[in-house]
Amino acid sequence: MGSNTIRNNPNALFMYVDMNSYFASCEQQDFKELRGKPIGVCAGNHASAAIIAPSIEAKKYGVKTGMRLNDARLICPLIKPVNGRPYRYRQIHVDIMNILKSYCPEARARSIDEAVLDLTAYRWVYPDAKELARFIKEDIKAKHDFLTCSIGIAPNSYLSKIGTELQKPDGLIEITRENIDEHFARLELTDLTGIAKANERRLKLIGINNPIEMRQASPALLRKAFGGIVGHYWYCRLNFMEIDGYENPYRSMSTGRTLSRNQRESKEKMQSLLISLCTRLEQRLVKQKVFCKEVSFYIRYKDFTSWDFNVKFTTPVQDALDIRKYVEHKIHEFENLNCLPTIFTNKTQHFGLVVKNFIEAKYVSYTLFENKMKQDKLRMVLYDIKDRFGRDKVRKATEIISPGEMVDAIGFGSVKDVQTNNYLLEE
Numbered sequence: 001m002g003s004n005t006i007r008n009n010p011n012a013l014f015m016y017v018d019m020n021s022y023f024a025s026c027e028q029q030d031f032k033e034l035r036g037k038p039i040g041v042c043a044g045n046h047a048s049a050a051i052i053a054p055s056i057e058a059k060k061y062g063v064k065t066g067m068r069l070n071d072a073r074l075i076c077p078l079i080k081p082v083n084g085r086p087y088r089y090r091q092i093h094v095d096i097m098n099i100l101k102s103y104c105p106e107a108r109a110r111s112i113d114e115a116v117l118d119l120t121a122y123r124w125v126y127p128d129a130k131e132l133a134r135f136i137k138e139d140i141k142a143k144h145d146f147l148t149c150s151i152g153i154a155p156n157s158y159l160s161k162i163g164t165e166l167q168k169p170d171g172l173i174e175i176t177r178e179n180i181d182e183h184f185a186r187l188e189l190t191d192l193t194g195i196a197k198a199n200e201r202r203l204k205l206i207g208i209n210n211p212i213e214m215r216q217a218s219p220a221l222l223r224k225a226f227g228g229i230v231g232h233y234w235y236c237r238l239n240f241m242e243i244d245g246y247e248n249p250y251r252s253m254s255t256g257r258t259l260s261r262n263q264r265e266s267k268e269k270m271q272s273l274l275i276s277l278c279t280r281l282e283q284r285l286v287k288q289k290v291f292c293k294e295v296s297f298y299i300r301y302k303d304f305t306s307w308d309f310n311v312k313f314t315t316p317v318q319d320a321l322d323i324r325k326y327v328e329h330k331i332h333e334f335e336n337l338n339c340l341p342t343i344f345t346n347k348t349q350h351f352g353l354v355v356k357n358f359i360e361a362k363y364v365s366y367t368l369f370e371n372k373m374k375q376d377k378l379r380m381v382l383y384d385i386k387d388r389f390g391r392d393k394v395r396k397a398t399e400i401i402s403p404g405e406m407v408d409a410i411g412f413g414s415v416k417d418v419q420t421n422n423y424l425l426e427e
C-alpha cells in the first residue's frame with residue numbers, strides 16, 4: 001500500500017502496547033532487590049554517564065531519560081545506576097511479541113518496547129477490545145510478573161499510541177469518536193507524538209492553540225500550517241483515518257559496482273567497496289529524509305552465477321553501519337551454510353545493494369533511545385556541514401574505517417530481526 005493511500009474504514013480498530021519504563025523494569029524483573037527503588041539504567045556508571053532509562057520510582061523524582069548521573073543525584077540522591085543488558089531486553093521483547101502474536105499474528109513491533117496490533121479483521125473474534133487488553137496484561141504478568149504496560153485502543157494506530165500516553169503506568173484507554181475531545185482536553189499540542197516545539201509554533205501562528213482545535217481544523221488550514229501534504233496527514237491522523245505505517249513499496253534506491261581486475265583480486269578491497277556502497281546509500285537516505293526497512297544484496301560472478309538475499313528490519317534503518325551489519329551477517333550465514341571461505345572470490349564481477357520500503361524520518365519514533373537520537377542528529381549535522389563546506393572536509397567513521405575494525409553497532413534500540421538473528425539474544 002502506498003504512503004499516499006489513506007484508509008478510512010469505519011470499522012478499523014488498533015491496539016498499541018507500550019511497556020512502562022521498559023529497561024529499568026526488566027532489571028527490576030530479574031533482580032528483586034531493585035524493585036520499588038529509584039534506579040537508572042546507564043551505559044557505564046561514571047558520574048557523567050547518561051541515564052538511558054529511569055525506573056518508575058526515579059521518574060517520580062523528576063529523573064528523565066538522557067540526564068547525566070551526577071545531575072540525577074542532585075534531585076534523587078539514592079538513585080542506583082545499573083548497567084544495561086541489551087541482550088536481555090531483546091529476549092523479553094521476543095517473549096512479549098510472542099504473547100501479542102498469539103492473539104493477533106500481525107502484531108508489529110514499533111520499537112523494543114512498543115507494538116501495534118491491527119484488530120480490524122479480528123473485531124468478531126474479540127468483540128470487547130478492552131477485555132483483550134486485560135488478557136494481554138495478564139499474560140505478560142504471568143511470564144514476567146514485574147512488567148506492566150500501557151495499552152491504547154483507537155480507530156487508527158496514531159490515536160492508539162496517544163491512548164498509551166494518557167495513562168502510565170499500567171494504563172488502559174480507549175479513544176473513540178465520542179470521547180476523543182474529553183481526552184484531548186487534557187493534552188497540550190506538544191503531548192501529541194510528532195508535535196515538538198517548532199510545530200507547536202507553526203500551529204499557534206495560525207491560531208491553533210490546543211489538540212481539540214487542531215483536530216477540528218480543516219485540511220486546508222493544516223496544510224497551511226505544515227506547508228503541504230504533511231498537514232493533510234495530520235488531518236487524517238486526528239480524524240480517525242489510517243496513514244501511518246504504510247510505506248510505498250515501489251520506491252527504492254540502488255547502488256552497485258563492477259569490479260576491476262585489481263579489485264577482484266583482494267577480498268579486503270571488495271569489503272571496503274561494500275562499505276562505500278553502504279555509505280553512499282546512507283547519504284541518499286539522509287538527503288531524502290527517509291529510513292529504510294529493507295535491504296537487498298546481490299553478487300554476480302564471471303561465470304554468470306549469482307546470488308542475492310533480502311533483509312527486512314523491524315526498526316527503520318538509515319545508518320551505513322547498520323546496513324552493513326545486516327548485510328555482513330547474512331553473507332556470513334551464507335558462507336557458513338555453503339562452506340565457503342568467502343563469497344568475495346576473484347571471480348566476482350559485480351555486486352550491489354538496494355534499499356527500499358521507506359519511512360519518512362519524521363515518523364521514526366525516538367521515544368526511548370536518546371543514544372540513537374543523538375546519532376541520527378549527528379548524522380544530519382554532518383551532512384549539513386558537508387553540503388556547506390564540501391564533502392572532503394568531514395569524514396565519517398564508516399568512510400575511513402578499515403574492515404574488521406568495526407565495533408558492534410547494535411545499540412539499545414535494535415529490535416530488527418531479533419526473532420531471526422539469535423546472536424542478538426546472547427549475552
Ligand SMILES: [Mg+2]
Pocket residue numbers: 018019020021022113
Ligand atoms: Mg515505554
